[in-house]
Every structure is written in C-alpha cells, then in structure tokens.
Amino acid sequence: MIGLVACAAFWASASAQGLMSATYDPAIPTLEQVAGHKTGEKITSPAEIVDYLRALEAADPARVRVVEYARSWQGRPLIYAIIAKPETIARLGEVKRDLAQLASGAALPATERSALVERTPAVAWFGFGVHGDEITPADSGLALAYHLLAAKGDALVDRILDETIVIIDPAQNPDGRARFLQSFNEGLGLEPQDNRFTAEHDQPWPGGRFNHYLMDMNRDWFAMTQPETRGRIAAQQEWHPVVFVDSHEMGGDETYFFPPAAEPLNPLISQTQREAHDAFGRNRGAWFDRHGIAYFTREIFDAFYPGYGDMWPTLNGAIAKTFEQGSPRGLVYRRSNGDTLTYKDGVFNNFIAALATLETTANGRKQLVSDYAAYRRSAVEEGARAPQRFYVIDRAVRMGQAERLATSLAAQGIAVSRLPAGTRACGRLYADGALVVDQSQPAGRLVQALLDADTPLPPEFIKRQEERRKAGLAHELYDVTAWALPLMEDVDVARCAKVDLSGASPAGLSAPPPATAALAAGFGYAVPWTDAVQAGLVIDALKSGLTGSSTDKAFTSAGRVFGKGTVIFPAAGNPDDLAARLEQLASASGAKVVTLASSWAEDGPNFGSSAFAGLKKPKIALVWDDGTSPTSAGATRWVIEQKFGLGAAPIRVQTLGSADLEDYDVLILPETTGDFQTLLGTSGTENLKAFVSEGGVLIALGSATGALASEELGLLSTTAETAWREEVAADEPEKPNAGTRITDQAAYERLIADPDASPEDAPGALVRLDANKDHWLSSGYDRATALVTGSAIYKPLNAANGTNVLRFAPADQLVASGYMWDENIQQLAFKPYLMAEPRGKGLVIAFAQSPTTRGYLGGLDLLLANAILLAPARVESGTAR
Numbered sequence: 001m002i003g004l005v006a007c008a009a010f011w012a013s014a015s016a017q018g019l020m021s022a023t024y025d026p027a028i029p030t031l032e033q034v035a036g037h038k039t040g041e042k043i044t045s046p047a048e049i050v051d052y053l054r055a056l057e058a059a060d061p062a063r064v065r066v067v068e069y070a071r072s073w074q075g076r077p078l079i080y081a082i083i084a085k086p087e088t089i090a091r092l093g094e095v096k097r098d099l100a101q102l103a104s105g106a107a108l109p110a111t112e113r114s115a116l117v118e119r120t121p122a123v124a125w126f127g128f129g130v131h132g133d134e135i136t137p138a139d140s141g142l143a144l145a146y147h148l149l150a151a152k153g154d155a156l157v158d159r160i161l162d163e164t165i166v167i168i169d170p171a172q173n174p175d176g177r178a179r180f181l182q183s184f185n186e187g188l189g190l191e192p193q194d195n196r197f198t199a200e201h202d203q204p205w206p207g208g209r210f211n212h213y214l215m216d217m218n219r220d221w222f223a224m225t226q227p228e229t230r231g232r233i234a235a236q237q238e239w240h241p242v243v244f245v246d247s248h249e250m251g252g253d254e255t256y257f258f259p260p261a262a263e264p265l266n267p268l269i270s271q272t273q274r275e276a277h278d279a280f281g282r283n284r285g286a287w288f289d290r291h292g293i294a295y296f297t298r299e300i301f302d303a304f305y306p307g308y309g310d311m312w313p314t315l316n317g318a319i320a321k322t323f324e325q326g327s328p329r330g331l332v333y334r335r336s337n338g339d340t341l342t343y344k345d346g347v348f349n350n351f352i353a354a355l356a357t358l359e360t361t362a363n364g365r366k367q368l369v370s371d372y373a374a375y376r377r378s379a380v381e382e383g384a385r386a387p388q389r390f391y392v393i394d395r396a397v398r399m400g401q402a403e404r405l406a407t408s409l410a411a412q413g414i415a416v417s418r419l420p421a422g423t424r425a426c427g428r429l430y431a432d433g434a435l436v437v438d439q440s441q442p443a444g445r446l447v448q449a450l451l452d453a454d455t456p457l458p459p460e461f462i463k464r465q466e467e468r469r470k471a472g473l474a475h476e477l478y479d480v481t482a483w484a485l486p487l488m489e490d491v492d493v494a495r496c497a498k499v500d501l502s503g504a505s506p507a508g509l510s511a512p513p514p515a516t517a518a519l520a521a522g523f524g525y526a527v528p529w530t531d532a533v534q535a536g537l538v539i540d541a542l543k544s545g546l547t548g549s550s551t552d553k554a555f556t557s558a559g560r561v562f563g564k565g566t567v568i569f570p571a572a573g574n575p576d577d578l579a580a581r582l583e584q585l586a587s588a589s590g591a592k593v594v595t596l597a598s599s600w601a602e603d604g605p606n607f608g609s610s611a612f613a614g615l616k617k618p619k620i621a622l623v624w625d626d627g628t629s630p631t632s633a634g635a636t637r638w639v640i641e642q643k644f645g646l647g648a649a650p651i652r653v654q655t656l657g658s659a660d661l662e663d664y665d666v667l668i669l670p671e672t673t674g675d676f677q678t679l680l681g682t683s684g685t686e687n688l689k690a691f692v693s694e695g696g697v698l699i700a701l702g703s704a705t706g707a708l709a710s711e712e713l714g715l716l717s718t719t720a721e722t723a724w725r726e727e728v729a730a731d732e733p734e735k736p737n738a739g740t741r742i743t744d745q746a747a748y749e750r751l752i753a754d755p756d757a758s759p760e761d762a763p764g765a766l767v768r769l770d771a772n773k774d775h776w777l778s779s780g781y782d783r784a785t786a787l788v789t790g791s792a793i794y795k796p797l798n799a800a801n802g803t804n805v806l807r808f809a810p811a812d813q814l815v816a817s818g819y820m821w822d823e824n825i826q827q828l829a830f831k832p833y834l835m836a837e838p839r840g841k842g843l844v845i846a847f848a849q850s851p852t853t854r855g856y857l858g859g860l861d862l863l864l865a866n867a868i869l870l871a872p873a874r875v876e877s878g879t880a881r
C-alpha cells in the first residue's frame, strides 16, 4: 500500500508477534526515526522517551499535547502526552470544565447530567514504570502512542480516539530508569546475556527501583513526599481519569498479572468498581488468549493500602489497576523453566494489556463517566449521613504537624476549613483554633481512608491468615495494615456529627497559617519544643548564625510553662536584630516564638543553669550503600535534608573503616541488611567504636539496632529476642534419645517448635509508645505513635547501661491502628522503642523501629530532632546521661 508502512517496521520483529493488521502512516515518526532503534530492540532512555513524545507532538499537533508535570530531583522532566481526536484536543479547556463539574459531587439536574455524560470523553490514564528498573512499560507507552496516532483504517483505534482521551505518562521515575540503564549498559558486552546472574541483570546498590531519594514511589501517593508524586497528584485533579493503569514489572519467572486484585480489598472500594474490574479483566483475558500470553489474576497484588498508584485514584472514583509483567531486567532473560523472555515480549504484552483496556473503556465510555460522577456524588451523600461526619484537628499541641496535615490533604483535593482560635466544636473549646475536614465531599472516601483511626481488614481474610499461620504458612499481607494520618502526624482529632463552619475560612495550600504576633524587646526569645516545625525554626536560626540553648528541665516564665527541650535565644550574645530575624523565620514557617521579658523563672531552671546546653548546627554523616537498606538510607537522607534542611554526608559501609569521622557530630546508621557486619569489617567496627568513645553521637534505626547489639559490634547492651514460647520443660527430653510421650496436639507443637525462631513477621501496624518523661531525649513527648513492621523485639536496657527512653505500651493499649498478631502484641508490650546508652565520651541512640520509614511518620520528626540536634549538645556539655 503506497504511503503506508506495514506494522512490521514498528516492532523490532513483528512477525513473531502477529500484531494487528493495521498499516501505519509514515507522517508519524517511528521510534527508530527518533531514537535510532525499533520498539523492543533496545531499552529507551529517559531523554529519548521525552524526545519521542515531543516528536509525535510536532508531527501531529492536532491530536497530541505533551505536558511537563514535574521535574525529578536530578532535573529530568516528567511528561505526559494527551492523545485524542482533533475535535477533542481543540476543546480541552471545555472538557476539563466538564470533568470538574462531573467530579464535583454536585446534585445536577437529570438533563444537565446526561448532557454532560453524553459529551464528555472518558479519560484513561496510563502510568508506566514507576519503579525505574521495571523497564518494559515505558516502551509500551511509546508503542501505544505511536499505534494510536499512526494506525490507519483500524476500527478500534478510531473508536478509542472518538470516545476517550488517552493520557500516557511514559516514565514515572526517570532518575531510577537512568540508574538502571547506567548499570545495564556498563554490564553489557558483545551480546546480551540471558543469564540472570550476569552484570547487566544484577544491579549494584541501590538499584533502579527507587528515585533519587531512594523512595518507593508506589507507596508515596497520599504521603506525597516526592516531587514526582506531587506532580501526578496535581494532574489527577486536573484530568479526573475514570480509568487509571499503573504498569509495573515483577520477577522474570512470573507471567503477567492484571486485576481483579488479590485479597484484601480496601472496604471503601465500591461494588460498581469491583464489577468493573471483572469486566475489564475478562476482555484483557480474551486479548491475551488471542495472542497466546499467559496471565494470572486475584493473586499476590492486593488493593488495600491507599498509597499505591492504583489505590489513590480508586478512592477518588476511578477504575484503577496495577499491571505486572515478568521482567527481563535487560534485553533477554532465561526463565527457570528454560523459556526465554525478551524485552520485546514484555513491551508487547503491556501494549496488548493497554489496548484491551482502552477497548473496554471506549465501549463503556458513558457508563464509566456516569459511574465516576455517581461515585463522587455518593461520597457527598454518604458523608452527609455519617454519624461522625466531621474530623476536627486540634492546633493546640502540635500546631506545625496539624498545619502540615492540612496542607497535605488540600494538595490531594480535599477541602479543609480553619476554625479561628477560641471556637467550640464537638463539645470542646479550641483555644488555638482547629482544622476541620467534612466527610461529605466528593473525595469523602479518600478522607475516610486517610483520617479514620482504622481501616478494618475483611474478617474472613483475617480468619484465613490466622489459619495459615497455625499451619506454619506465611501470611498474605503485601503491605502495612495502618496509615491513619492523624496518628502518623501525632495530632489529636475529634469526631462529631455537626460542626458550625459559619466562622471558618478555607485552609491549605493558598491559605497559610496565621502569622505569629510581633516579638517585643526583652531578655530573649523561647521556641517551645512542641513539633518538627519548631525544631525546623531552631535549625534555620542556628544555620543563620544565631546562638541558642536547650533546657532538659521544664521552666515557668511569666506564668507560662515551657517544656523540656525549649530553646532560648538570648539577646546577649546574639545580633541586635535578633527579634526581627526570629520573626521572619517564624512567619516563613508558621512556628511559634515567645518573648521572655526577663531571665527570671518562677519555677525550674534559669537560663544560666547547667540544665541549658548550647546548640550548634550538627554535622551529620549517614551510612550508605551495600549493607544498608536503600529505602531506609534514602528516606533518612530525605528527612534530614528536605524536612530539616541539614546536610547528611553519605559514607559507604565499606569506607567506614578508613573514613575520618572526626568531622562529624552525628553518624546515622539506617536500617541494615544481613551482610552489614561483614561489609563493615574489623576496621569499620573499630572506627565506629572510636567515633562514639571520642564523643560522637551514633544513631541506629530499625534493624541497625540489632547490628549494634551484635557480638561483633557490641555497642549496645540489648539483645534481639527469639519468639516467646511456653515453657517446654515437661515435654523436653533430658537426653536427645530419651523416650517421650506426646499427650496432645499442644505438646506436639511445643516439641517441634524451633527454639531460635524469630517473633512472627508483623506486616505493619501503628502502635502506642510511652515516654520516660525525665529524659531529655523524650523532649516534646509524653507518648507517641510508631509504625511496627518485621520481627525484631529487643530486651530493655538495664539501668546500669542506659535508658529506655520510649517503650511500647502495655499489651491492652498497644495497637493504635491496624492488625497485629496477638503473640507479637504480648511480646512487644513494655519493650524498648528508643534506647540511649552512654559510651566513653559519646552516646549511642537506638530506635527499635525506624522513625523515617517512607518519610511519612511526621509525628516522630521531633524525636529524630532530639537525637540529631539535642544529643550533640548534651554530649558536649557532659549532660547526656
């Protein structure tokens, strides 16, 4: 056919694929023409991906728009391409207004509603490769864009362009993809290897899965810690996709997964959504059958945690799904069964899954658009009837955290109202005002998911897991069971049926918190140690050269009580414009600063007391690379750098033996992996010990606590416990060959139990902690909430060795949110969460569970600030104990 090229030219070798019969328009550039390789022949780089979509836009501006929605930390553009028929592209502004109207949850008159549904295309959003070493999806996105634009006389493509707007986000994690490609290209020899153990498949630490800060962005949706996620969340609110696909890869021995998802399903997923997944799944199954592609559904990949790329859109009303292709992790991969999986196979499979999805979307366009509007409308209606419709967030105790939570909710399209100081709501007086969220809004189900104290697992699912555990099988939970944001930010939320919002104003992104009052002249200024925003102001002040001291005892000044941790910036010894500079820092951050007229304290220490220790900007090093968990190292770096504005110098584990650690006040050891001690070696161990004994602060997070407590390191006087079990004396033979009688099932189980078994693996629950209120390291806390995952439980420190600064609450009060196995609850009660052990001139601080996980445990930020900012001051002044 003249002027058209056969589809064979599009794929590296299409004959094997038996692709559709379409011919392609030569006016639309192929990938080969732009990037120099055919689809599936090479792994397209992040820069080539951008170039190619831009080339498509240039070739066919009437049907393609490319939008840059964010920049990665390393400066790479994140883009999506909008593809639709010219008539739709020409009226995108109108379409967006219609979409906003449909998504508004408003009760529209029937005629208006049906007219809107009639004229509104279904937006189908495809996000590819959020994990950077899941490589085939990005090329599938490019193939999809080409096929939609270049296929001629293809009835399905015509129908898709008529009925939908296709949005292609080809590379959700360009920094991670670039990191994968770097190691792949360096490993590649004369010809691609199919052996998974060769260098091109075997990525060095940290691997390409994560972004620059080594965050797993498929857990980040509601936490929005990363610019890539923030950009995508903003775009979702602009486009309101009714269909959303997050296209991933899994292990190369697996085939292909698409929904229906595995149990457990989040209870907020509607029946309509469940049925739609079934219909979409059946059609994909039919396409896969036609092309001879094996797949599975309803296994492994669940739909419970709202931070997944598919769950956040689901809770906004979309039919959102995860696809998983077995990864070749390179160009060719030999599966355990001897089959060969090529890069091109993977690209093709994702492409077919996308086309099948678009067929169902185009055929069901009106129903999908109508269902989306109905989901949002029903959220408004259900919310209005909810007996505890309003969430009232107190600003009194942790003002900064409360404001951060409000800002985060607002950025997700959730309306938040501000009640002025002195307002009554839910039967309480809010002296410092409150932030209010009404469940009756179109994002009401997302509100419930994020603010409810608990999202229950389906009872029959729990029952099955308990049966599995009894039978010695692993549980089937894929991620944490708790994420309640008020608990994670450690703010107080009251619930009630009615709140008078007549005096309220909108809160959130464009409405900053009220500025603090002007500071008067006086002896100095106090920064109450109440949350991480307060600590942030102190850090900024120290960075700008101001001098302040922190108290380890509460004091009362002019009738007001200032808790321990409070930082005083005295006028004497600081620049003349101290007040103005603190005021400026306070108004920029929303932090609270209080004028102290005089140094006289009615109760507690005066400023000249040894209770006050001089602060300085800490110099922090962070242990990095092989031997540490990438996500823990990355999240810790992110918290230190982006939340506190402090540098965190990364030092590789294998360099610790020769590194000059004298440059640093604080050394943070993020969660370690099993080979940490080996990689650290004798010289590294000696150097760590010397660092502490000479006055350094060594902070261990999560599993690093076990490493410090190990015999090799011996830097912490605790022990990781084995699983508790009932006394077995009566059943256990004295000699190995002595005769036994096993009288019942329980005795049998005790006899065969592994005495060295670890406690059961906890998938993740939020638990309550109680503070030792006398210790400076608990400044700002009477109690706290932590996330517990895994199986590590430590023995409390003996008083002769150190202090258990925070410990897990008693068993009956322990679990604040989520599900935890009963034997873990019983064994964890009263055990240490935060330990401090002086050694030589220095101090070892150990968190049994990391406070920096995913960067989303904001309520523990102040505790980390105690460790990185207050601890060096206490060590320096000799008051660390």
Ligand SMILES: [Zn+2]
Pocket (backbone or CB within 6 Å): 130, 131, 134, 218, 248, 249
């Ligand atoms: Zn993935």
